[in-house]
Amino acid sequence: MLEEDRILKIDIENEMKSAYIDYSMSVIVSRALPDVRDGLKPVQRRVLFGMNEMGNTSDHPHKKSANCVGEVMGKYHPHGDSSIYGTVVRMAQPWALRYTLVDGHGNFGSVDGDGPAAMRYTEVRLEHIGEEMLSDIDSDTVDFQPNYDNSRQEPVVLPTRIPNLLVNGTSGIAVGMATNMPPHNLTESINATVALIDNPELTISELMKYIKAPDFPTGGTIYGYNGVKEAFETGRGRIVIRAKAEIEAHSNHEDIIVTEIPYNVNKAELIKYIADLVNEKKIDGIADLNDESDYKGMRIVIRLKSDANANVVLNKLYKLTQMQSSFSVNNVAIVNGRPRTLNLKELLQAFIDHRHEVVTRRTRFELRKAEERAHILQGLIIAEQNIDEVIQIIKNADSVEDARAQLSAHFDLTEPQTLAIVEMKLRSLAKLEQDKLRQQYADLERLIEHLNLILSDEHECRELIKSELLEIRDKYGDARKTDIDYTAGDFNAEDFYADDDMIITISHLGYIKRTPLSEFRAQARGGVGSRGSNTRDEDFIEHIYPASMHNTMLFFTDRGLVYKMKVYELPEGAKNSKGRALQNLLDIEPGDKVRAYIACKQLDDPEFTGSHFLVFATRKGVVKKTSLTEYARVMSKGKKAIIIREDDSLIGVELTDNDSTILLAAKEGKAIRFATSSLRAMGRVSTGVRGMKVEGTNEVIGMITMEPDSTNTVMVISENGYGKRTALDAYTPHNRGGKGMKTINVTDKTGPLVGFLSVNDDNDLIIINQSGITIRIHMSDLRVMGRATQGVRLINLEKRNDTIASVCCVDSDPEETVDNDILVAEAEQEEIEFSPETEEPDDDINLDDTEDTDSDE
Numbered sequence: 001m002l003e004e005d006r007i008l009k010i011d012i013e014n015e016m017k018s019a020y021i022d023y024s025m026s027v028i029v030s031r032a033l034p035d036v037r038d039g040l041k042p043v044q045r046r047v048l049f050g051m052n053e054m055g056n057t058s059d060h061p062h063k064k065s066a067n068c069v070g071e072v073m074g075k076y077h078p079h080g081d082s083s084i085y086g087t088v089v090r091m092a093q094p095w096a097l098r099y100t101l102v103d104g105h106g107n108f109g110s111v112d113g114d115g116p117a118a119m120r121y122t123e124v125r126l127e128h129i130g131e132e133m134l135s136d137i138d139s140d141t142v143d144f145q146p147n148y149d150n151s152r153q154e155p156v157v158l159p160t161r162i163p164n165l166l167v168n169g170t171s172g173i174a175v176g177m178a179t180n181m182p183p184h185n186l187t188e189s190i191n192a193t194v195a196l197i198d199n200p201e202l203t204i205s206e207l208m209k210y211i212k213a214p215d216f217p218t219g220g221t222i223y224g225y226n227g228v229k230e231a232f233e234t235g236r237g238r239i240v241i242r243a244k245a246e247i248e249a250h251s252n253h254e255d256i257i258v259t260e261i262p263y264n265v266n267k268a269e270l271i272k273y274i275a276d277l278v279n280e281k282k283i284d285g286i287a288d289l290n291d292e293s294d295y296k297g298m299r300i301v302i303r304l305k306s307d308a309n310a311n312v313v314l315n316k317l318y319k320l321t322q323m324q325s326s327f328s329v330n331n332v333a334i335v336n337g338r339p340r341t342l343n344l345k346e347l348l349q350a351f352i353d354h355r356h357e358v359v360t361r362r363t364r365f366e367l368r369k370a371e372e373r374a375h376i377l378q379g380l381i382i383a384e385q386n387i388d389e390v391i392q393i394i395k396n397a398d399s400v401e402d403a404r405a406q407l408s409a410h411f412d413l414t415e416p417q418t419l420a421i422v423e424m425k426l427r428s429l430a431k432l433e434q435d436k437l438r439q440q441y442a443d444l445e446r447l448i449e450h451l452n453l454i455l456s457d458e459h460e461c462r463e464l465i466k467s468e469l470l471e472i473r474d475k476y477g478d479a480r481k482t483d484i485d486y487t488a489g490d491f492n493a494e495d496f497y498a499d500d501d502m503i504i505t506i507s508h509l510g511y512i513k514r515t516p517l518s519e520f521r522a523q524a525r526g527g528v529g530s531r532g533s534n535t536r537d538e539d540f541i542e543h544i545y546p547a548s549m550h551n552t553m554l555f556f557t558d559r560g561l562v563y564k565m566k567v568y569e570l571p572e573g574a575k576n577s578k579g580r581a582l583q584n585l586l587d588i589e590p591g592d593k594v595r596a597y598i599a600c601k602q603l604d605d606p607e608f609t610g611s612h613f614l615v616f617a618t619r620k621g622v623v624k625k626t627s628l629t630e631y632a633r634v635m636s637k638g639k640k641a642i643i644i645r646e647d648d649s650l651i652g653v654e655l656t657d658n659d660s661t662i663l664l665a666a667k668e669g670k671a672i673r674f675a676t677s678s679l680r681a682m683g684r685v686s687t688g689v690r691g692m693k694v695e696g697t698n699e700v701i702g703m704i705t706m707e708p709d710s711t712n713t714v715m716v717i718s719e720n721g722y723g724k725r726t727a728l729d730a731y732t733p734h735n736r737g738g739k740g741m742k743t744i745n746v747t748d749k750t751g752p753l754v755g756f757l758s759v760n761d762d763n764d765l766i767i768i769n770q771s772g773i774t775i776r777i778h779m780s781d782l783r784v785m786g787r788a789t790q791g792v793r794l795i796n797l798e799k800r801n802d803t804i805a806s807v808c809c810v811d812s813d814p815e816e817t818v819d820n821d822i823l824v825a826e827a828e829q830e831e832i833e834f835s836p837e838t839e840e841p842d843d844d845i846n847l848d849d850t851e852d853t854d855s856d857e
Contacts, residue, residue, distance in 0.1 A: 035333065040133075047087050050072040051125070061125070063124065072084050089116045092108050095111045098186075139365045161355075166183075168183050181329065198462075207344055208229070215482045217481065221483040234343060235341040239328075242323065254308070256301075258298070263327060270321060271291055283320065290303070335350065359468075377440060378441070379411075383421045389410070400422055503545070512582050546599075549567050557589075557593060558644070559644055595649065595651060608628075612628045617664060621666075624642055631684070639684075656676055661705065666700050669752075672734060711760060713784055714726045715809070719752050722749070723755065745790045750791070755806075769803060773802070
């Protein structure tokens, strides 16, 4: 052959792609990733199978590790002794595997990172639970494939009786992907498997009642549950693990005793790192550090100085060292020859499917063997019943083959039956042996019937799988080693924000921000104000609310929807900044906008939510009372809070108990007062009843609630900057549904009513006009006046030709000083007497009082 004929010209780019894909798939499938059925990588499977084949089992003495390594390398895994011995060592380390599969004698390393002794010094044999991985392997339960040189067969997968992938976990780095699966408790895993067999429709959250969380061989405490839940649901998550430590008090000092450390943490390196931090003075308060671990268990003693706070030092150790570490879950395994990321249910279902196939194949194998044996026994029984003829035929036959041929022709027997007859021993002619033969045949008939039932009845097959799993659980199951701290959080955002007072401002076009309350300077009433927000020409501040950083905010929109956010989740902005559009923060429908909000710190307290209510009011005078419990869970897409009619909109929401009083005010200057208890509690998805009767262009502009022992007064503000305070007693309680009584003397000078608040001397009033100018006034500067007076000027709008857009009541800051002493003459303050108007009867309008029927709307 010519030289040029042996050269094949190819495109190097395509060849590199093809070769790399072949290489990567080989690494993924045949080296780095486990099979979802038995949870083993190929080298682990070959080690267990090789040890079983060479008789290196738990009922035999230990054999040199080198013997095992040589057996596996020579017959099944020709990739070097170091990789095989490393696999053997890991399967024998109790701090690496939750349930060790290999029983090792000698030095197999330590949790301090010490390496194992050479394989010529150590000895191994299979653990009992390791043998359960190979149970029934000789019963045609799994497929076999040729080994690397086609000289023998090796199993494609092991017929394991334990969910090894779940209970022992695994880790591996392939090409373009990796796996990192935590170990779990065997008892919990089998309980969950049995529950899933009984009810295949179980959800992941229901399975988590059986499998609480991963269970690491080194113990420790799982700190927070969000990562566990995410890992179970998606196959990916971050689990935080803390060392288990106790504080021991002595006469003049305290000790921190560490008895368990996180999984995969090197104890010696951990101690050295703590010592380095002490020497570098990054951790104060540690006087001495000793490792007192022995065969009884781990014990690291951290002696503290006499003036040190043990809890502070311990928290620093968690923060700065591997006494707190994380385990990044990545449940990638080979499923039907392809890598997949699996959640908890998929892992359990894959194991159940594998067990079903193993039990089915084993049953078929046992049925075939039982039928073959029964067939032989049938021939033997026929021979015994005709023993004289059989003996005569065999005696007169020229050869064994001739005897078998005559027996077959005379008694209609098969070849296996004739072979068994000619090989039958004389002792079987005894009566006792004949009885045993018939009893054996009867037992085989019952066994065949039972095996056929397993194959034909799915329920019977499932019960057999369950019984075998429960047997494994009772034999090898144990208690959890890793505790779970459900109350802890991986990240508690509130710890990073001080609970400071804030002002929440929302503009007419829906821009929102939070601003520290301290940025709003106090001014004397009548001042011209200061710039509060830079808005677009067509925009202005429409709503302003006080809140603290840790409050949970419920946003209520014109259309009756509710949304939930934490105050610290809102964008922070200076007093003169525009803020951020609410549509970018909340999933608000087009055309809808926020009308009211409730700030509540106890939204997750069932006792609090059960005793408090939300009272809604609309522009048409409709009111509704609903338990706060129905708003404790609000999804990001929002939730229906109240049914609003097309010609109506929400104007206010108040949080109250059932003992408070409610006041509604209309823009024409009238208000009505009635008790909260006069409203019956309605469902979330309902409309409400009439609270105040308004006609024509008149509409309700505000609602306030007051407790029975409240010393607050009623503050009203008109559009042109006039307002006054009035005692609550000036408002006579009436039945809901009336027109109300005069609350301010509305004139062309004052303009219609725009603000209606509950205030006291410790409050400040913040006023924002249409152009964005703000002013802050101490309530103590305003005296309490009569109900029918015109009030006093609060803000000078004449020079600006402006009107008030929004008002808000906040707590006063005693350290703030009034920086504007510009005062204007008060308007006329004489109290105008008038005859009380006749209240209309308490008539309910025809509104839908339907209770909540769709809690997920």
